[in-house]
Amino acid sequence: MARFIIRSLIGTVVTMLLVSATLFFLLEVGSGDVTVKILGIESTPEQRASYRAQLGLDAPAWQRYLDWLIGNDRRASTLVGYPLRTIKNEQTGEAEWWADVNGQFTRWQLKEGRLFELRRQPNGSATEHLTSGGWEADETGAEVFWGVDRDNRAVKWVRGSGETVWIRTKAGFRREGDGPREYIPLRKGLTRGDAGQSLQTGRPVAVTLFPRVRNTLVLAGVAFLIVMPLALFFGILAGINEGKPLDRFISVTSLGATATPEFVTGVFLILIFGVWLRVLPAASIFTSADAIFRDPTLLALPVMTLTAVELGYVARMTRASMVEVMAAPYIRTAIIKGMPYPRVVLRHALRNALMAPITVIMLHVNWLIGGVVVVEVIFGFPGLGKYIYDSAIFGDFNAVEAAAMLTVTIAVITRILGDLAYTFLNPRIRYA
Amino acid sequence: MNKPQIDKKKLEAIHPYIPAAYELLEQKRISRREFIRTATLLGMTAGFASFAAACAGAPATQAPPAAQDTPAAASGIKRGGVWRASMRLQLLDHPARLSWVEGANIVRQTNEYLSETGPDNITRPYLLDRWEASADVKTWDLYLKQGIKFNNGDTFTADDVIFTMKEWLNPDVGSSMLGLLSALESSANIDKVDDYHIRLHLNTGDIAIPEYLFHYPAVILHRGFEGDIVKKPVGTGAFTLQEYAEGERAVFKRRSDYWQMGADGQSLPYLDELIFVSTDKDAGVAALQSGQVDTLYDPRPSDFQALKDVSGLTVRPVSTAQCLVLRMRVDLEPWSDNRVRTALKLCQDRAKILQLSYFGEGALSLDAHMAPIHPEYCERPIPGYQPDEARKLLEAYAAEKGISLPLKVTLATKNDQAEPEISQALKELAAPAGFDITLDITDPGGYWDRWTEVDLGITSWTHRPLATMVLPLAYTEESIGAWNETRWFDEEFTTLLRQAQATLDVEARRAIMCKLEDIMQDRGPIGNSYWKNVWNITRSEFQNVKAHPTAYYLMNDVWKDA
Numbered sequence: 001m002a003r004f005i006i007r008s009l010i011g012t013v014v015t016m017l018l019v020s021a022t023l024f025f026l027l028e029v030g031s032g033d034v035t036v037k038i039l040g041i042e043s044t045p046e047q048r049a050s051y052r053a054q055l056g057l058d059a060p061a062w063q064r065y066l067d068w069l070i071g072n073d074r075r076a077s078t079l080v081g082y083p084l085r086t087i088k089n090e091q092t093g094e095a096e097w098w099a100d101v102n103g104q105f106t107r108w109q110l111k112e113g114r115l116f117e118l119r120r121q122p123n124g125s126a127t128e129h130l131t132s133g134g135w136e137a138d139e140t141g142a143e144v145f146w147g148v149d150r151d152n153r154a155v156k157w158v159r160g161s162g163e164t165v166w167i168r169t170k171a172g173f174r175r176e177g178d179g180p181r182e183y184i185p186l187r188k189g190l191t192r193g194d195a196g197q198s199l200q201t202g203r204p205v206a207v208t209l210f211p212r213v214r215n216t217l218v219l220a221g222v223a224f225l226i227v228m229p230l231a232l233f234f235g236i237l238a239g240i241n242e243g244k245p246l247d248r249f250i251s252v253t254s255l256g257a258t259a260t261p262e263f264v265t266g267v268f269l270i271l272i273f274g275v276w277l278r279v280l281p282a283a284s285i286f287t288s289a290d291a292i293f294r295d296p297t298l299l300a301l302p303v304m305t306l307t308a309v310e311l312g313y314v315a316r317m318t319r320a321s322m323v324e325v326m327a328a329p330y331i332r333t334a335i336i337k338g339m340p341y342p343r344v345v346l347r348h349a350l351r352n353a354l355m356a357p358i359t360v361i362m363l364h365v366n367w368l369i370g371g372v373v374v375v376e377v378i379f380g381f382p383g384l385g386k387y388i389y390d391s392a393i394f395g396d397f398n399a400v401e402a403a404a405m406l407t408v409t410i411a412v413i414t415r416i417l418g419d420l421a422y423t424f425l426n427p428r429i430r431y432a
Numbered sequence: 433m434n435k436p437q438i439d440k441k442k443l444e445a446i447h448p449y450i451p452a453a454y455e456l457l458e459q460k461r462i463s464r465r466e467f468i469r470t471a472t473l474l475g476m477t478a479g480f481a482s483f484a485a486a487c488a489g490a491p492a493t494q495a496p497p498a499a500q501d502t503p504a505a506a507s508g509i510k511r512g513g514v515w516r517a518s519m520r521l522q523l524l525d526h527p528a529r530l531s532w533v534e535g536a537n538i539v540r541q542t543n544e545y546l547s548e549t550g551p552d553n554i555t556r557p558y559l560l561d562r563w564e565a566s567a568d569v570k571t572w573d574l575y576l577k578q579g580i581k582f583n584n585g586d587t588f589t590a591d592d593v594i595f596t597m598k599e600w601l602n603p604d605v606g607s608s609m610l611g612l613l614s615a616l617e618s619s620a621n622i623d624k625v626d627d628y629h630i631r632l633h634l635n636t637g638d639i640a641i642p643e644y645l646f647h648y649p650a651v652i653l654h655r656g657f658e659g660d661i662v663k664k665p666v667g668t669g670a671f672t673l674q675e676y677a678e679g680e681r682a683v684f685k686r687r688s689d690y691w692q693m694g695a696d697g698q699s700l701p702y703l704d705e706l707i708f709v710s711t712d713k714d715a716g717v718a719a720l721q722s723g724q725v726d727t728l729y730d731p732r733p734s735d736f737q738a739l740k741d742v743s744g745l746t747v748r749p750v751s752t753a754q755c756l757v758l759r760m761r762v763d764l765e766p767w768s769d770n771r772v773r774t775a776l777k778l779c780q781d782r783a784k785i786l787q788l789s790y791f792g793e794g795a796l797s798l799d800a801h802m803a804p805i806h807p808e809y810c811e812r813p814i815p816g817y818q819p820d821e822a823r824k825l826l827e828a829y830a831a832e833k834g835i836s837l838p839l840k841v842t843l844a845t846k847n848d849q850a851e852p853e854i855s856q857a858l859k860e861l862a863a864p865a866g867f868d869i870t871l872d873i874t875d876p877g878g879y880w881d882r883w884t885e886v887d888l889g890i891t892s893w894t895h896r897p898l899a900t901m902v903l904p905l906a907y908t909e910e911s912i913g914a915w916n917e918t919r920w921f922d923e924e925f926t927t928l929l930r931q932a933q934a935t936l937d938v939e940a941r942r943a944i945m946c947k948l949e950d951i952m953q954d955r956g957p958i959g960n961s962y963w964k965n966v967w968n969i970t971r972s973e974f975q976n977v978k979a980h981p982t983a984y985y986l987m988n989d990v991w992k993d994a
Contacts, residue, residue, distance in 0.1 A: 054604070
């Protein structure tokens with residue numbers, strides 16, 4: 001058993017690496033210029049180039065993939081010359097990067113051509129100090145300085161580079177254009193628990209991803225708890241009544257419900273319960289983050305839609321499996337020897353009949369969590385499926401990767417659970 | 433006793449908003465002075481405006497308007513309530529970097545603009561007290577209102593405006609204001625005269641500076657702004673930002689010390705709370721129908737169809753300068769020949785196209801990129817459907833070239849709002865004239881990748897408050913390589929356009945605009961069947977709601993009659 005689990009875990013890691021690399025390169029090829037989506041088509045090519053650099057998108061693809069995987073703070077640290085650390089900003093709850101200059105957390109800012117040190121105080125604010133030194137000549141002779149800026153990036157400032165624009169101020173003239181010339185947006189990498197910034201929202205992926213995952217888990221959990229017992233019940237009922245009117249009724253109804261696409265079922269349910277009768281919310285409008293708990297009726301129509309779609313699959317699978325088992329010689333023997341019928345069904349037939357439905361059920365857990373995009377779009381339900389879809393359309397690499405890693409993990413866990421359920425249902429199955 | 437009656441058609445001929453303003457005057461909802469100011473801004477002569485104002489002195493036969501019909505009546509206004517909207521929410525950090533109106537609808541609740549272009553398409557000072565332009569429109573003096581406070585207690589001064597303008601002009605910020613204010617060149621050309629007076633020195637004259645100041649990324653930031661409005665939502669606006677979660681929701685609370693006063697003598701706003709929920713349009717329609725939200729951002733024509741008869745909702749249409757331009761590449765055969773271009777233009781049965789593609793919800797157009805809502809628009813008869821004329825032109829062209837009709841052409845566009853229907857209608861309408869049109873319809877992304885390159889296409893153009901703001905973008909020699917999708921330019925047209933751009937007086941500008949419209953109709957590169965309407969659809973208990981041509985939410989004086 002231990003070997004089985006270890007092998008599964010290794011398999012999981014390999015799968016995740018392959019999925020992440022494949023996704024990365026697909027997005028690389030397919031998603032076009034993200035900066036146009038952020039800055040709009042009226043932005044100039046220079047503005048887009050500058051913004052690409054600020055996002056770190058001008059680095060080669062392999063570099064960005066490695067940064068995503070293992071982080072880039074060590075690389076940046078050698079450039080800056082000090083260890084780099086993250087501290088949580090109490091106000092925003094997001095992590096901030098600072099350079100650890102002999103115990104003093106420091107960032108830098110270039111203002112009006114002069115370099116300032118921002119020294120972090122214990123209360124989270126920073127004090128400004130003019131600094132003179134620190135500029136070093138590079139191979140071309142230009143004076144450069146590597147530091148950490150206020151936007152969590154390691155930045156190379158080049159003195160006197162860029163176009164020189166003379167700005168008239170109260171104090172006289174000053175030159176503008178000492179802007180940063182190279183950026184490394186700092187990150188720890190997924191292996192150290194940092195999924196990076198979402199390009200679409202400009203916030204850490206985790207901040208937006210986790211509410212979505214929570215919503216989806218609630219939706220999927222409720223749907224699962226309603227659909228599966230019902231489906232198994234109707235499947236068994238139909239299976240032991242094979243060919244009778246009850247079986248025909250259950251089979252035809254469940255087939256009809258499953259054959260109707262969820263966008264049809266969903267729209268009908270909205271029109272009947274949301275618009276006409278006005279008894280249930282027609283859309284999943286979350287006016288606060290925990291709306292789903294304050295007003296559980298928000299779940300009613302999405303769960304009903306999922307039930308209609310799911311019920312038939314599992315019920316029909318259970319029925320078929322049940323019919324097959326009920327025809328087996330050992331069941332006939334059990335009945336002939338005078339065992340009570342309910343006991344034959346529940347103790348002898350059911351265990352074997354559940355093997356096939358368990359596989360389907362476990363696959364459907366995955367589908368409920370990552371794949372119910374259509375239902376989420378119909379109801380405007382802020383869930384994981386829609387998150388992945390929107391991120392992929394935008395070309396938001398970090399968000400897609402993080403969500404994909406999550407769904408891969410869930411897929412693997414449900415598979416392991418399914419495998420364990422087999423051993424429980426059929427003790428002859430052993431994993432080694 | 434009998435007062436002379438004013439013909440509203442006559443008023444409408446001057447500017448489509450004037451009849452509406454006249455009605456407001458008749459109901460005593462605006463003052464006589466305000467009407468005259470508006471009407472003259474819109475191009476009505478001062479004499480006629482005063483005459484009309486005198487005529488509007490509420491005819492004896494008409495009952496005085498009821499209190500509920502008069503939003504300005506202090507007694508009717510109720511305070512409090514929550515307003516909920518369905519609108520997509522995406523990345524929001526630096527307002528100057530905004531490239532989508534939804535984000536602007538968020539920041540405009542906390543931050544404000546120097547000017548405001550109202551639903552009537554007229555631009556007025558807002559945070560500014562007034563502006564003055566030199567005769568050559570190169571020097572602009574902006575005078576700020578005094579006594580305005582930010583929501584952090586700081587006083588609003590010229591320093592905030594100059595700080596914000598520098599952000600616009602900093603290429604690393606990535607603001608679309610940089611392109612609009614290219615005549616300003618650099619922040620060195622912004623002078624602080626005193627704490628409430630700024631002077632802009634432009635390299636070339638530009639009359640549209642007040643309009644640019646209401647371009648949606650142009651909200652005024654606090655001088656201590658650090659690059660992320662969500663983290664430090666400091667502004668002069670009527671609401672404060674409580675929560676902003678991309679893709680989820682935005683929540684605003686009323687500010688108690690806002691600088692503008694309501695009709696009841698206390699400070700605005702009337703509403704306590706605004707909530708924006710991020711949903712897809714379809715979910716938003718369902719939510720509006722079932723009463724979960726109060727309005728839907730920028731409804732599509734299909735949403736309008738679904739919602740227009742729902743009880744409890746009020747639909748407010750507004751005409752815009754948004755259009756779907758049928759554009760022809762004049763550097764390529766056969767569109768280089770004006771006869772072919774004119775023939776295709778004559779094949780537009782505008783009313784039918786409007787009906788088929790946009791449910792009749794729009795205003796018919798000339799084959800020129802100037803809309804009736806533009807203040808300087810010059811009235812011209814709308815051309816009719818003339819397939820026989822078109823056929824004659826095409827036959828002449830074919831005979832000269834030694835080819836036989838039908839002329840095979842390909843029309844490219846995107847499957848967006850109304851383009852497939854327009855192209856299908858045009859294909860049928862142009863067949864009798866001798867065109868054989870093949871349709872090449874792709875998804876919007878596919879079309880935007882090649883919109884400047886296709887021979888014949890239908891491109892959607894957004895609303896701009898002045899015709900002089902849109903024409904230089906697409907119909908001059910300099911704009912080839914950028915947004916001039918037809919490669920068309922015309923010496924006379926360019927000269928007149930430059931004149932119009934330097935003419936501040938609306939009446940004088942209209943005289944030039946008449947010529948510009950004629951040139952575009954005679955030998956221009958585009959056909960244009962109609963100008964789209966947009967709709968504001970809001971639950972009926974909300975009062976003072978204004979439908980804006982660019983779907984802006986102006987919430988300061990909206991109130992809920994619960």
